[in-house]
Amino acid sequence: MRVLVTGSQGRIGRYVQAQLEEAGHTVVGFDVTAGDDIRDPAAVRAAAEGCAGIIHMAAMLADPKDDPNDVMHVNLQGLWHVLTTAEALGIRRIVSFSSVNAMGIFIGESVPDFFPIDESHPCRPGRPYALSKYLGEEMCGLFSRRTGITTVCLRPPWVCFPESYERVCQRWAEKPESEWTPIWEYGAFCDVRDVAAAAVLGLTCADPGHARLLLCADDVMTSGPSSRELIAKIHPEVEWRGGEPYAQDPFRSLVDNSRAKAVLGWQPRYNWRDMN
Template sequence: MRVLVTGDRGVLGRAVRAAVEADGHVVTGYDLASGDDVRDAAALASAALDQDAIVHLAGLPGDQEDNPDQVMAVNLAGTWNVLLAARATGVRRVVHASSGKALGMLERDPDYLPVDDRHRGLPSKPYALSKWLSEEMCEAFTRDTGITTICLRPVFVADEAAWEKLSEQAELPPARGAAWHLGAVVDVRDVANAFVAALTCPDPTHARLLLCADDVAADRPTVEVLREHLPDVPWRGASLGTDSRTALADSAAARSVLGWSPRHGWWNRGGRRGS
């Protein structure tokens, strides 16, 4: 398969590109660091010629407090241009990098736990809103064109450097100036593997899929974490034992649609040190 990967020179982009190539696909990169801008619709359409799929990772990775308009402009216009390029060139599958923040994580307590892909979205911060609206755009585009769109929603993505910083922590630290993050983390290698799986999985038409490690990012049981942080949020998952370390974000849909499961988590700090 020939795959155009936007944002292939970023931290996640490098991991995804390597995994896609390791799976035997031929990758064409498209990154601002190489002079390629997703806001340039004509250039993007040209890059998409003769491609079988597009993996869309390019975009501003978080809230820019001094320039929220830029986040919306790059992330929304970039996604729109990717979708237009797919339609113009006959690409039949687009895999879009969304975020768990599309569900309002870090903005408010969830309606229920574990959070899953049926949870309402409606975020308000620019980055999260750009991801939610991009997902809506993908779904509308699929209804109109029949082109498959798969929106992957990783929670906090930890690469080797991040795991090293977290190696002696007893719990994933709170996000600065934001609400609690649900103790949700996912290894960058697992995220990369999810993108690979999304390229060849049976056609789901349109899907939105949370990606999270199986265990909560804490050295204590899930019930203790819940008692401290979210005692009033209803639990809808399987019954929790006193020693259970079940994650508070549910990746069941990704397992079903992609045949994906995370291999790394907090208990062994991404597989880089023992518990």
């Protein structure tokens, strides 16, 4: 399949591009660092000619130094250009990178209502990046409803690179409280190679119409305590809805990845335990 990949020069984009090529797809890269701006609808359309799918990653991330107007502009208008281009050219499949931040309960925005966190948890984003990701998902959902174009929105948590594992462990060894201070991301992470695999599967999996999928590793990032011990220490007030699976596997992730597995036919290959 010929695939337009926006944000192709980014940290995740490079892995996505490599896995697409390994799977035999042809990649059309699109990134502002190569002179292609997602805010330019004509540029998006020209790049998408002849493509059968789009993986959309071009975005401004949650950097407090960024102007919120730019974040909204790039993230929302950029996605709009991707969606309208797909409709104009008859492209039926879009994989769009959202984020766990769409939920408004990560990076310290608010405390979750319950654990484990799954897609049924209410979304209440307030910060610009988080709001742009949530509104992007809504845009995709409504767009799929009207056009029948498939939109698969992926919600990764912190994306871990091969070189990050050792760095995190070193930081924890030097400063133990950095595991949960100033914020705790519920120990959720996803290896970039698993994120890229999910994106590639999103192009060819059975048609879900519109889907919002939490992506994460099967286990929790931890210096030692189990998932429930971490909750008891950091968020003892939050309702616990996990059950038997946590007795079977005390290090099971506090973010539920079962919907992504079912929809994409995906299985994360990288666990915290195996990598450390």
